Amino acid sequence: MELHQLTIHELHDKLADREISAEELASSFFSRINALEPKLRAFLTITEEKALKQAREVDKAGKYEGLTGIPFGLKDIFCTRGVRTTCASKILENFVPTYDSTAGRRLEEQGGILLGKLNMDEFAMGSSTEQSAFQSTCNPWDLERVPGGSSGGSAAAVAAGEVPFALGTDTGGSIRQPASYCGVVGLKPTYGRVSRWGVIAFASSLDQVGVFSRDIRDCALVLNIIAGKDPLDSTSVNLEVPDYTSFLDGEVRGMKIAYPREYFQQGVDEQIKTTVMQALRKFEAMGAIIDEVSLPHSEYALPAYYLVAPAEASANLARFDGVRYGLRDFEAQNVVDMYSQSRSQGFGNEVKRRIMLGTYALSSGYYDAYYLKALKVRRLIANDFDKVFADFDLIVSPTAPTPAFKLGEQTGDPLTLYMNDILTVPVNMAGLPGMSLPCGLVNGLPVGMQLIGKAFDEGTLFKAAYAFEQNTDYHKMRPVLGVK
Amino acid sequence: MGKEFEIVIGLEVHAELKTATKAFCSCSTAFGAEPNTQVCPVCSGFPGMLPVLNKKMVELAIRTGIALNSEIPEICKFDRKNYFYPDLPKAYQISQFDLPVCKGGYLDIEVDGQTKRIGITRAHMEEDAGKLVHQGDITTTPFSLVDLNRSGVPLLEIVSEPDMRSAQEARAYMEKLRSILLFAGVSDCKMQEGSLRCDANVSVRPVGQMEFGTRTETKNLNSFRSLEKSIEYEARRQMEAIEDGEEIVQETRTWDEEKQVTRSMRSKEEAHDYRYFPEPDLPPLKISREWVNTIAAQMPELPEQARRRLVEEYGLPEYDAAIITLNPDYLNFFDQCISSYKDAKLVSNWMMSELNRLLNQNNMEIGECRFKPADLVKILQLIDDGSISGKMAKTVFEEMFNSGQAPELIIKEKGMAQISDESTLINLIDGIIQDNPKVLEDYKNGKEKAFGFFVGQIMKASKGQANPGVVNKLLKERLSSSEM
Numbered sequence: 001m002e003l004h005q006l007t008i009h010e011l012h013d014k015l016a017d018r019e020i021s022a023e024e025l026a027s028s029f030f031s032r033i034n035a036l037e038p039k040l041r042a043f044l045t046i047t048e049e050k051a052l053k054q055a056r057e058v059d060k061a062g063k064y065e066g067l068t069g070i071p072f073g074l075k076d077i078f079c080t081r082g083v084r085t086t087c088a089s090k091i092l093e094n095f096v097p098t099y100d101s102t103a104g105r106r107l108e109e110q111g112g113i114l115l116g117k118l119n120m121d122e123f124a125m126g127s128s129t130e131q132s133a134f135q136s137t138c139n140p141w142d143l144e145r146v147p148g149g150s151s152g153g154s155a156a157a158v159a160a161g162e163v164p165f166a167l168g169t170d171t172g173g174s175i176r177q178p179a180s181y182c183g184v185v186g187l188k189p190t191y192g193r194v195s196r197w198g199v200i201a202f203a204s205s206l207d208q209v210g211v212f213s214r215d216i217r218d219c220a221l222v223l224n225i226i227a228g229k230d231p232l233d234s235t236s237v238n239l240e241v242p243d244y245t246s247f248l249d250g251e252v253r254g255m256k257i258a259y260p261r262e263y264f265q266q267g268v269d270e271q272i273k274t275t276v277m278q279a280l281r282k283f284e285a286m287g288a289i290i291d292e293v294s295l296p297h298s299e300y301a302l303p304a305y306y307l308v309a310p311a312e313a314s315a316n317l318a319r320f321d322g323v324r325y326g327l328r329d330f331e332a333q334n335v336v337d338m339y340s341q342s343r344s345q346g347f348g349n350e351v352k353r354r355i356m357l358g359t360y361a362l363s364s365g366y367y368d369a370y371y372l373k374a375l376k377v378r379r380l381i382a383n384d385f386d387k388v389f390a391d392f393d394l395i396v397s398p399t400a401p402t403p404a405f406k407l408g409e410q411t412g413d414p415l416t417l418y419m420n421d422i423l424t425v426p427v428n429m430a431g432l433p434g435m436s437l438p439c440g441l442v443n444g445l446p447v448g449m450q451l452i453g454k455a456f457d458e459g460t461l462f463k464a465a466y467a468f469e470q471n472t473d474y475h476k477m478r479p480v481l482g483v484k
Numbered sequence: 485m486g487k488e489f490e491i492v493i494g495l496e497v498h499a500e501l502k503t504a505t506k507a508f509c510s511c512s513t514a515f516g517a518e519p520n521t522q523v524c525p526v527c528s529g530f531p532g533m534l535p536v537l538n539k540k541m542v543e544l545a546i547r548t549g550i551a552l553n554s555e556i557p558e559i560c561k562f563d564r565k566n567y568f569y570p571d572l573p574k575a576y577q578i579s580q581f582d583l584p585v586c587k588g589g590y591l592d593i594e595v596d597g598q599t600k601r602i603g604i605t606r607a608h609m610e611e612d613a614g615k616l617v618h619q620g621d622i623t624t625t626p627f628s629l630v631d632l633n634r635s636g637v638p639l640l641e642i643v644s645e646p647d648m649r650s651a652q653e654a655r656a657y658m659e660k661l662r663s664i665l666l667f668a669g670v671s672d673c674k675m676q677e678g679s680l681r682c683d684a685n686v687s688v689r690p691v692g693q694m695e696f697g698t699r700t701e702t703k704n705l706n707s708f709r710s711l712e713k714s715i716e717y718e719a720r721r722q723m724e725a726i727e728d729g730e731e732i733v734q735e736t737r738t739w740d741e742e743k744q745v746t747r748s749m750r751s752k753e754e755a756h757d758y759r760y761f762p763e764p765d766l767p768p769l770k771i772s773r774e775w776v777n778t779i780a781a782q783m784p785e786l787p788e789q790a791r792r793r794l795v796e797e798y799g800l801p802e803y804d805a806a807i808i809t810l811n812p813d814y815l816n817f818f819d820q821c822i823s824s825y826k827d828a829k830l831v832s833n834w835m836m837s838e839l840n841r842l843l844n845q846n847n848m849e850i851g852e853c854r855f856k857p858a859d860l861v862k863i864l865q866l867i868d869d870g871s872i873s874g875k876m877a878k879t880v881f882e883e884m885f886n887s888g889q890a891p892e893l894i895i896k897e898k899g900m901a902q903i904s905d906e907s908t909l910i911n912l913i914d915g916i917i918q919d920n921p922k923v924l925e926d927y928k929n930g931k932e933k934a935f936g937f938f939v940g941q942i943m944k945a946s947k948g949q950a951n952p953g954v955v956n957k958l959l960k961e962r963l964s965s966s967e968m
Contacts, residue, residue: 078532079532092531095531101532201531204764205764231536234535234536234537235766312761315574318575319529319530319573320531321568321575324530335570362566362759363757363759364759367760367761
């Protein structure tokens with residue numbers, strides 16, 4: 001098999017057996033990237049020189065443990081010391097941080113080799129990566145289609161074999177939905193499981209760092225490294241991190257799996273419903289107990305999300321004011337003009353729309369009716385999940401209502417676009433762990449099923465997902481890109 | 485004026501909490517450093533940075549609450565206060581909105597011999613902003629520079645009830661609050677360095693009216709004097725406006741120190757909508773009762789306790805005790821003096837007259853004194869044993885205040901020691917008597933004035949160093965002796 005088709009654990013074996021060097025491995029991925037990028041456009045910045053230097057150092061040290069020498073990519077929302085970090089926004093087009101994100105730093109400390117920064121919707125606001133200020137990324141399965149978003153660059157790069165794994169962030173589905181569209185594994189851990197330090201904030205109470213990988217074992221390996229308390233992030237939780245690979249025993253007998261009826265209703269593609277139901281039958285055949293449940297407040301999740309997330313974003317994005325870094329309009333004659341002109345030129349339409357929504361929701365006289373009410377809805381949604389988890393170990397649903405749509409198809413109407421997140425948003429609102437796992441093809445396009453677990457019980461997600469993977473071949477599906 | 489008015493005053497005081505590092509990062513809080521040398525990506529609002537709460541800030545806030553008889557709730561939380569200004573790097577200030585660290589409380593003030601209790605509404609923690617440096621005036625400056633050294637410095641905002649009825653009461657409140665903060669060791673309270681700041685809410689109403697009049701808020705009060713003067717001015721302005729049939733506009737005003745007037749800054753319509761919402765980067769703060777109890781058990785002596793001690797243990801008059809307990813350094817000086825000198829009232833007299841006069845003259849704090857309490861004690865002992873006169877002592881004290889030299893050294897260098905040696909004085913006395921036979925004759929003829937003349941001449945001849953008591957005694961003896 002080609003190097004670019006291998007998983008982390010397979011590549012590790014080759015490095016450890018001295019079949020290849022880290023430098024050769026990195027070079028081979030750069031060849032792949034250089035060949036694919038004109039079509040795919042997943043990368044915003046490629047760090048070839050730095051990566052090859054690191055790889056040579058790794059080879060010199062000659063010890064290949066864990067992630068040593070394994071290439072990876074980061075969504076361009078992770079700050080990288082000395083490497084441009086744009087958040088796919090003009091306002092940060094030339095921003096070079098002096099610090100690393102905790103998650104990225106942990107990967108590099110384990111010997112991982114960063115190949116570059118991946119495209120996304122500007123400030124993670126979008127579901128197609130078309131909101132990037134710089135470029136649209138294509139879906140490797142069909143270049144006329146979107147890879148999903150907001151972490152579309154990360155999903156596409158992993159699916160196309162440009163990197164063995166990548167990190168993304170998920171605020172309302174930004175890891176799971178593109179993972180579903182691109183046919184890879186995407187994990188959004190429990191809120192608080194992975195440090196947000198050095199990750200540019202969209203909605204702080206919802207944002208969570210997560211993993212894109214080719215298979216479940218890789219996902220567990222990466223989570224092992226990035227999970228855990230970070231003294232620099234007060235919302236990261238001080239709970240012991242289990243070895244997630246210890247859950248990979250292929251066993252689901254007696255596991256109680258719920259499927260919420262609300263997630264198989266309105267607007268969900270019939271073929272997707274069928275595909276996910278087949279996956280559920282598979283679990284049943286493997287010895288799991290499956291049953292239908294209700295999450296009655298699901299329909300309120302999306303409207304509540306579109307109050308909470310923009311409200312927090314309106315404050316988080318206020319720092320981009322042209323004063324200390326980022327784009328500044330030097331023509332401005334006074335401070336107010338400097339603010340409004342810098343921000344007008346620096347932010348794209350979707351970002352502006354959400355800043356306005358959030359500012360409005362927090363305004364005096366509207367706070368109780370909007371923001372406060374949304375927080376109450378959030379509590380109800382969490383309660384719905386708690387009730388189900390009193391009797392079940394896991395919830396399974398489709399990840400997204402449709403397969404990948406065509407580029408340009410949904411740019412006109414934000415409301416239609418927001419519907420892509422309808423099945424993923426409730427998980428963020430409740431702070432739970434969610435994973436998207438490939439479970440079939442619909443019209444030649446990959447479809448993911450979503451596994452939702454109890455808070456900090458990523459282990460059960462891994463256990464179920466691995467068992468499913470062992471009994472199916474969907475994780476071996478690769479898009480045909482016509483490039484060697 | 486036709487009607488009689490009552491002035492209603494409430495104060496909002498910002499005290500900088502005495503921590504070594506900032507509220508949410510580890511930058512130093514030291515005053516007076518070169519601009520932007522005490523900054524980091526957190527306190528300059530860089531992307532992806534997160535606040536980490538300084539425990540010391542909370543401890544000092546709790547200590548203040550205990551000193552002000554406040555309730556310390558078990559849960560408090562932080563909120564974002566949103567507004568754009570170039571000295572506010574995140575474009576929001578982390579503050580506390582509806583669940584502050586201290587609720588309720590009071591302190592007692594004394595005005596014209598009457599004790600009055602002033603209510604405290606609340607005290608909340610927040611971070612300071614940076615500062616702007618203009619070229620001359622803000623309205624004409626071609627550009628402004630931003631210094632973020634202060635950005636993120638921890639503050640406690642203490643809000644009083646509208647319980648004060650005169651500028652004098654407001655000043656007394658502020659002085660009392662300052663002394664409590666100083667004794668509690670929570671703030672340096674240096675108004676000129678901005679570590680203690682005050683805004684005054686002032687309204688007036690006809691005597692007998694129950695509801696409050698429309699209030700204005702005056703900012704930029706940098707001294708007790710400007711607090712008092714601005715309230716007097718503002719109350720008079722409001723009374724005159726009402727007399728003239730005008731309505732008072734609710735607005736923010738600023739004190740013009742030069743012209744001694746308040747000026748309108750912005751009206752209620754122009755007031756900011758701060759769009760407060762819970763700070764998602766900091767979980768709600770649980771304050772255990774154990775912690776509060778530990779802090780309470782370690783409380784230093786507060787002004788009220790110290791005052792009682794001075795009156796009851798040392799028999800000082802209330803007035804003296806009140807002055808000495810305005811400032812813990814002052815009290816400490818007193819305590820050190822009386823640990824080796826018994827006459828507390830004499831120490832108090834010296835502190836309140838000579839020491840105070842020189843401190844005021846030189847615009848100095850007692851902590852800046854170049855001599856030690858033991859040096860004052862030495863002077864008092866030298867008076868007691870007749871080595872110097874009271875008048876000399878004042879000269880020695882002033883010299884000691886200016887140079888910091890030991891009193892004995894000053895006395896020696898200036899040749900100021902009092903001459904009490906009898907044989908030396910007898911020689912002097914005999915010389916004067918022999919030189920003035922006519923006066924001696926007068927004395928013998930019963931002219932009392934002659935005695936005074938001799939004393940004067942002796943003092944003059946000794947350059948004032950002759951011990952007057954000893955001179956008196958010896959002169960009487962010599963004049964009545966038979967040889968003369």
